[in-house]
Amino acid sequence: MSQTILEANGQYEILDSWLEENHIKCAMLVCGKSIARQKINTYFDELPSRLEVKIVRFMDFQPNPLYENVIEGVKCFRAESCDAIIAVGGGSAMDVAKCIKLYSNLPGDGAEGSWLKEAIIPNDIPFLAMPTTSGTGSEATRFAVIYFDGAKQSVSDYSCIPGTVLMDASVLKTLPEYQKKATMMDALCHAIESFWSVNSTEESKEYSRLAIQGVMANMDGYLLNTDEGNSGMLRAANTAGKAINITQTTAGHAMCYKITSLFGCAHGHAAALCDRVLYPWMGNNVDHCTDPRGAEHLEHTLDEIGWAMGCKDATEGAEKLRGIFDGLKLEVPTATAEQFEILKNSVNPVRLKNHPIALDVDTIDALYHNILNGEA
Numbered sequence: 001m002s003q004t005i006l007e008a009n010g011q012y013e014i015l016d017s018w019l020e021e022n023h024i025k026c027a028m029l030v031c032g033k034s035i036a037r038q039k040i041n042t043y044f045d046e047l048p049s050r051l052e053v054k055i056v057r058f059m060d061f062q063p064n065p066l067y068e069n070v071i072e073g074v075k076c077f078r079a080e081s082c083d084a085i086i087a088v089g090g091g092s093a094m095d096v097a098k099c100i101k102l103y104s105n106l107p108g109d110g111a112e113g114s115w116l117k118e119a120i121i122p123n124d125i126p127f128l129a130m131p132t133t134s135g136t137g138s139e140a141t142r143f144a145v146i147y148f149d150g151a152k153q154s155v156s157d158y159s160c161i162p163g164t165v166l167m168d169a170s171v172l173k174t175l176p177e178y179q180k181k182a183t184m185m186d187a188l189c190h191a192i193e194s195f196w197s198v199n200s201t202e203e204s205k206e207y208s209r210l211a212i213q214g215v216m217a218n219m220d221g222y223l224l225n226t227d228e229g230n231s232g233m234l235r236a237a238n239t240a241g242k243a244i245n246i247t248q249t250t251a252g253h254a255m256c257y258k259i260t261s262l263f264g265c266a267h268g269h270a271a272a273l274c275d276r277v278l279y280p281w282m283g284n285n286v287d288h289c290t291d292p293r294g295a296e297h298l299e300h301t302l303d304e305i306g307w308a309m310g311c312k313d314a315t316e317g318a319e320k321l322r323g324i325f326d327g328l329k330l331e332v333p334t335a336t337a338e339q340f341e342i343l344k345n346s347v348n349p350v351r352l353k354n355h356p357i358a359l360d361v362d363t364i365d366a367l368y369h370n371i372l373n374g375e376a
Helices: 013-021 034-035 038-053 067-080 093-102 113-118 169-174 177-196 202-223 227-247 251-263 267-283 295-308 314-327 338-342 361-373
Strands: 004-008 026-031 056-058 084-089 127-131 143-148 151-156 163-166
Touching: 004 251, 013 038, 013 163, 026 067, 026 093, 026 151, 034 084, 038 056, 038 163, 056 067, 056 151, 067 093, 067 113, 084 093, 093 127, 093 143, 143 169, 163 169, 163 227, 169 227, 177 202, 177 227, 177 251, 177 267, 177 295, 177 314, 202 227, 251 267, 251 338, 251 361, 267 295, 267 314, 267 361, 295 314, 314 338, 338 361
Parallel strands: 004 163, 026 056, 026 084, 084 127, 127 163
Antiparallel strands: 143 151
């Protein structure tokens, strides 16, 4: 699916054009409370009087959004006769907006989880997304995650990918330092895991390569909060999102979710904890490759990741990844025996199917010990 990228740096005339070209009269704005601190908030406040475009704000959701949040969003979308969706925020805002788009034209009211069982009917509702972090790449993927009756629901359909992305580097200026580091590492881990996924293609590998190179080239400027660095990191995160849109993520992400919930680490922080150990481990275990393309293919792929990072091979690439993590001074939690038991049994086996080396419970346990307590 093609996607139009619009560039802004605190100036939104280009968004005026998008609204006019799509003949939008009433747009649903899916956003979190943090939008109040952003310049684009004033833009939306002034739209009704300036362009006669009504803005219906939908903010009734939380991190790890609920299916019930989406139902309320669809009710609002229908009641207000909205003709477009604009998502401004991180992964949660994107997930809610995607699901509102997917479910807005399904029959019924979605009660008792009925929309989760319905076949998606693609629609042409104009959908623009503006990411406020440079990590998830959600604005480029067909995936959304919501929760129903306490269980995670993975929703996937190409028709929920925003047709237009507005990249505004200025929104990254006010991100807390820890969030900047963690989201950058999420983008890098997306690109790395997509590269070695059994689902990789020549197209996805090119996205991964470009994303890794983008992170490397813009890291210093991004951490120093320059406009150029922030803009480049937004591009890299989007490109990494295009890669995982094809391949999905692998063991690093499968293993990181419980680290986040047990230790309170940001998602990208937890993913980097895992991938900094998985990368060298994989290089030492290519003979256990399960990718149908074989061990030689995997070995070459691991080298390609190193090359994209500006290194001579996989060994040097793995060292560089660990060096980046260490240089960011991100915490390495220490787990108890009880927590290791929880961790080793927490991994989603579906995500492990994308990983090119088989992982059993004992191997996962050993990896977790290395990831958290540094035990080889």
